[in-house]
Amino acid sequence: xxxxxxxxxxxxxxxxxxxxxxxxxxxxxxxxxxxxxxxxxxxxxxxxxxxxxxxxxxxxxxxxxxxxxxxxxxxxxxxxxxxxxxxxxxxxxxxxxxxxxxxxxxxxxxxxxxxxxxxxxxxxxxxxxxxxxxxxxxxxxxxxxxxxxxxxxxxxxxxxxxxxxxxxxxxxxxxxxxxxxxxxxxxxxxxxxxxxxxxxxxxxxxxxxxxxxxxxxxxxxxxxxxxxxxxxxxxxxxxxxx
Numbered sequence: 001x002x003x004x005x006x007x008x009x010x011x012x013x014x015x016x017x018x019x020x021x022x023x024x025x026x027x028x029x030x031x032x033x034x035x036x037x038x039x040x041x042x043x044x045x046x047x048x049x050x051x052x053x054x055x056x057x058x059x060x061x062x063x064x065x066x067x068x069x070x071x072x073x074x075x076x077x078x079x080x081x082x083x084x085x086x087x088x089x090x091x092x093x094x095x096x097x098x099x100x101x102x103x104x105x106x107x108x109x110x111x112x113x114x115x116x117x118x119x120x121x122x123x124x125x126x127x128x129x130x131x132x133x134x135x136x137x138x139x140x141x142x143x144x145x146x147x148x149x150x151x152x153x154x155x156x157x158x159x160x161x162x163x164x165x166x167x168x169x170x171x172x173x174x175x176x177x178x179x180x181x182x183x184x185x186x187x188x189x190x191x192x193x194x195x196x197x198x199x200x201x202x203x204x205x206x207x208x209x210x211x212x213x214x215x216x217x218x219x220x221x222x223x224x225x226x227x228x229x230x231x232x233x234x235x236x237x238x239x240x241x242x
Contacts, residue, residue: 002028002029003026003027003028003029004028004029004064004157004158004189005026005027005061005062005158005191006027006060006061006065007024007025007026007046007050007059007060007061007062008024008059008060008061009022009023009058009059009060010022010023010046010049010058010059010060010061011023011056011057011058011059012042012045012048012054012056012057013057018213019042019213020042020045020046020049020213021042021213021214022058022215023042023059023210023213023214023215024059025208025215025218027189027191028205029189030184030187030189031189031190031205031206032184032189032190032192032203032204032205033190033204033207033208034191034192034193034194034200034203034204034206034207034208034221035191035192035194035207035208035209036194036197036200036207036208036209036230036234037209037210037211037233037234038211038234040212041210041212041213042212042213042214043193043210044086044193045213046210047083047160047162047193049061050076050160051073051076051077051081051160052068052070052071052072052073052076053073055070056070063076063079063080063081066079068081077106077156078106078107080154080156080157080158081156081157081159082103082151082152082154082156082158082159082160083151083159083160083161083162084147084148084150084159084161084162084164085162086162086163086166088140088143088144088147090135090136090138090143090147090150091135092134093134093135094135095131095132095133095134095135096122096127096130096131096132096134096135096138097115097118097132099146100117100118100122100146100149100150100153101114101115101118101153103118103121103151103152103153104117104121104153104154106153107154107155114153117153117155118149118153119131120153121149121150121152121153122149124149124152124179124182125145125148125149125152125179126145126175127145127149130142140167140172141168141169141172141175144164144165144168144172145176145179148161148164148179156188157188157189158188158189158190159183159189159190159191160190160191160192161180161190161191161192162192163193163194163195164176164180164192164194165177165196166194166195173196173199177199177202177203181203184203192204197225200221201221201222201225204221205221206218206219206220206221206224207219207221207224207225209227209229209234211229211233211234212233216229216230216233217229217230
C-alpha cells in the first residue's frame with residue numbers, strides 16, 4: 001500500500017503555547033488513520049496545518065509526493081483533499097442541495113456538473129429526500145451527513161474528518177460509521193479525529209495518539225490502546241484500556 005500523505009515534523013506555536021510539536025506520521029493510500037487525544041492535544045490544529053488554514057512554524061506536508069506545506073485551503077482542496085469540521089457551519093438559509101453545490105463548485109465552474117455532483121453526494125449520505133429543506137431544519141446527525149456530503153462533492157482522494165460521530169445520539173452513530181467504512185470501500189483515504197474509542201477501534205487501520213501537542217503513540221489500534229502513555233493521558237486507567 002503506497003503512501004498518500006506524509007507529515008514530517010509539523011510544529012505550531014501560538015505565543016508561548018505549542019499546539020503541535022514535531023508531529024510526524026504517514027497515511028497509506030486507502031487506509032483509515034484515526035487520531036485520538038484529550039481536549040487540547042492539538043488534533044484540530046494538526047488538521048489546520050495540513051489543509052492550509054494555518055501555516056506551520058516548522059515541518060513539511062506532502063500529498064502523493066508533492067509538497068503542499070502552507071498552500072491556501074482552496075489549493076489544497078483542488079489537489080483532492082476535503083475536510084469536515086467538528087463545529088458544524090452549514091449555510092442555514094440555503095437549502096441542503098445548495099449547501100453541497102457550494103462544495104462542488106470548488107471542483108467545477110459548471111453549475112450543472114456541480115448540481116449532479118451534489119445530488120450524487122446527497123444520495124450517498126442518504127439526504128436526497130431532504131435536498132430542498134433549509135439546512136437549519138436538519139438534526140445534528142443530518143447536519144453531520146450534510147457536512148460530509150459537502151466534502152465529498154469536491155471529489156476528494158483524501159478526506160479529513162473532525163469528530164464525525166461527535167454530538168449525535170447513540171442511535172445515529174452506527175449509520176455514520178457505516179458511511180465512513182463505505183467511503184473506504186470506495187477507495188477514499190481517510191484521516192479521522194474521534195473521541196469514541198469503540199468507533200475508533202472498529203474503523204481505524206492505524207491510530208495516532210497525541211497529548212499536549214506531542215505524538216505519544218502511532219501504530220495498530222490494539223497496540224496504541226494498550227500503550228502505557230495513551231492509557232495514562234487519554235484512557236484514564238489500565239482497566240479502561242483492557
